[in-house]
Amino acid sequence: MASAADDAExxxxxxxxxEKELAACEEQIRExxxxxxxxxxxxxxKAAQAVLEELVKDVSNGDCLVRRIAGDALLLQQxxxxxxxxxxxxxxxxxxxxxRLHLMALSPQNCKTALPANTVMAELxxxxxxxxxxxxxxxxxxxxxxxxxxxxxxxxxxxxxxHLV
Numbered sequence: 024m025a026s027a028a029d030d031a032e033x034x035x036x037x038x039x040x041x042e043k044e045l046a047a048c049e050e051q052i053r054e055x056x057x058x059x060x061x062x063x064x065x066x067x068x069k070a071a072q073a074v075l076e077e078l079v080k081d082v083s084n085g086d087c088l089v090r091r092i093a094g095d096a097l098l099l100q101q102x103x104x105x106x107x108x109x110x111x112x113x114x115x116x117x118x119x120x121x122x123r124l125h126l127m128a129l130s131p132q133n134c135k136t137a138l139p140a141n142t143v144m145a146e147l148x149x150x151x152x153x154x155x156x157x158x159x160x161x162x163x164x165x166x167x168x169x170x171x172x173x174x175x176x177x178x179x180x181x182x183x184x185x186h187l188v
């Protein structure tokens with residue numbers, strides 16, 4: 024017949040085995056999360072490239088650009104990285120991921136004093152009921168999905184045009 028000490032030792036061994044198994048599972052989860060992050064980054068880069076082809080045509084003429092796109096904050100970051108190279112006028116992009124709106128404003132060197140991106144973002148987040156901020160050349164934010172976003176973006180376009188005159 025097993026003693027209480029033997030039972031306790033068996034339970035302790037089982038606990039140690041389960042702790043090791045849990046640690047191994049947690050490590051697998053961390054590795055899978057890293058892999059998923061890399062895949063998401065890669066997918067965002069591919070999606071950004073498709074969107075960029077159209078956007079670059081629009082920003083190369085020197086007119087400001089205010090546009091709504093399907094996507095998330097990661098997509099906006101990828102787009103911003105590429106647009107900065109060809110930017111001649113302010114750009115405002117709103118990415119709708121189905122749950123909320125991700126906002127981005129860019130201002131080129133020649134517009135940073137006349138209309139900084141952080142000023143554009145402050146106005147946009149006020150219109151959309153969101154939050155955001157940033158620097159004179161780049162700002163980002165987030166807002167809930169509500170109201171007529173397209174009408175607000177039209178007002179944003181008018182706001183930018185008015186301040187660049």
